[in-house]
Amino acid sequence: MKYKTIAVIGLGQFGTTIAKMLASMNHEVLGVDINPEIVQKVSPYVTHAIVADTTDEEAIKALALSQFDIVIVAIGDNIQANLMTSMLLKEMKCLMWFRKLKMHSKVRCSRRWG
Secondary structure (H helix, E strand, C coil): CCEEEEEECCCCCCCHHHHHHHHHCCCCEEEECCCCHHHHHHHHHCCCCEEECCCCCHHHHCCCCCCCCEEEEECCCCCHHHHHHHHHHCCCCCCCEEEEECHHHHHHHHHHHH
């Protein structure tokens, strides 16, 4: 199996679980969250852990996410941050990215958005 480089943006319960699972499968995992305390808690389990506001265009560009095989947007509590991060990733032409949305109405919004 070829190991991948995977970025997980948003390290809440879902994002942390995904990041830990992927790291346990020997993938190179970058965990990103805006909250320094969460990043510190997750850092022992992932390859790299970074505090960043991914709704900021300069900050997300500095992460060089287009170099990763997969980018997972796991921001569930803040739809604006989720969609802004997703839009920036799309503009950066990341090859493959997924986003997690919490409520059914958010899913409908996301499907219409693309």
